Amino acid sequence: DIQLTQSPSSVSASVGDRVTITCRASQDINRWLVWYQQKPGKAPRLLMTASNLQSGVPSRFSGGGSGQDFTLTISSLQPEDFATYFCQQAHIFPLTFGQGTRLDIK
Amino acid sequence: QVQLVESGGGVVQPGGSLRLSCAASGFAFKNYAMHWVRQTPGKGLEWLSFISYDGNIQYYADSVKGRFTVSRDDSANTFYVQMHMLRTDDTAVYFCARDAANSGTHWNYFDFWGQGTLVTVSS
Numbered sequence A: 001d002i003q004l005t006q007s008p009s010s011v012s013a014s015v016g017d018r019v020t021i022t023c024r025a026s027q028d029i030n031r032w033l034v035w036y037q038q039k040p041g042k043a044p045r046l047l048m049t050a051s052n053l054q055s056g057v058p059s060r061f062s063g064g065g066s067g068q069d070f071t072l073t074i075s076s077l078q079p080e081d082f083a084t085y086f087c088q089q090a091h092i093f094p095l096t097f098g099q100g101t102r103l104d105i106k
Numbered sequence B: 001q002v003q004l005v006e007s008g009g010g011v012v013q014p015g016g017s018l019r020l021s022c023a024a025s026g027f028a029f030k031n032y033a034m035h036w037v038r039q040t041p042g043k044g045l046e047w048l049s050f051i052s053y054d055g056n057i058q059y060y061a062d063s064v065k066g067r068f069t070v071s072r073d074d075s076a077n078t079f080y081v082q083m084h085m086l087r088t089d090d091t092a093v094y095f096c097a098r099d100a101a102n103s104g105t106h107w108n109y110f111d112f113w114g115q116g117t118l119v120t121v122s123s
Helices: none
Strands: A005-006 A010-013 A017-025 A032-038 A045-048 A061-066 A069-074 A084-087 A101-105 B003-007 B010-012 B019-023 B034-040 B044-051 B059-060 B068-073 B078-083 B092-099 B110-113 B117-121
Touching: A005 A084, A010 A017, A017 A032, A017 A084, A017 A101, A045 A061, A045 B110, A069 A084, A084 B044, B003 B092, B019 B034, B019 B117, B034 B068, B034 B110, B044 B068, B044 B078, B044 B092, B059 B068, B059 B117
Parallel strands: A010 A101, B010 B117
Antiparallel strands: A005 A017, A017 A069, A032 A045, A032 A084, A061 A069, A084 A101, B003 B019, B019 B078, B034 B044, B034 B092, B044 B059, B068 B078, B092 B110, B092 B117
C-alpha cells in the first residue's frame, strides 16, 4: 500500500500568514494526489487535485508537486481556513490518506 | 444540488452485522462510481470500498475484505454496504462519497461526501 506522510502534523498560525503543508508518498504517484479540508463534525471537502483548484475554492489555496512530493499552500490565512487538511492518493487501490495536518489559530 | 445521506448506523455487538445505506440525490447516480470511507480519531481517514458506476467492479481494503460487501440500486439511487463479523476496531464514522468522474470511468477521489453515520461496535 502507498503510505502518505504529511508534515507538519499540526501548525499554529495567524490570520494573514502563509502556510505550506507537505505530503510525501512512499512511491511515485505521478500527479494523482488530492487535498481535502475538514472542519470539526463535518465531512471532508475536496479542495484541489495536485494543482487544480475545485470550483468555489478561493485562489489563496494553491498546490504543486508530482511524483512523490506535494505541497498545499495557503497564501494568506483567513479565519475560515482553520481546519484539518488531508492528502489522498488516487493512483492505485487501496486508496490511502495522509494522517492529517491540523491548522489552528496562534 | 448533490446530496448524499447515510443511514443505518448504530450500536452493534462484536460479531454482529449492520447495513448502511447512502441515499443520493441531485445528480445522475447511475453514472457515478461510489466509495465508502470511515474515520476514527486514532486512525484518521480510511478508504474502505469502491463500486463502479455499473456495479460490476468492487474493490475493498484488506481490513474489510471478506466481511463487507458493497452494492447499489440505481432504481432507488441508493448505495449500500453490508457489514458482517464486526469488530471493535470497526467503530468509526462511516461516509459515503461520490467518485469525481462520471460516465463510466473513475478517478478515485471524492468530490461529494455524505455527513457520515456513526457505527459503534461494543458489548
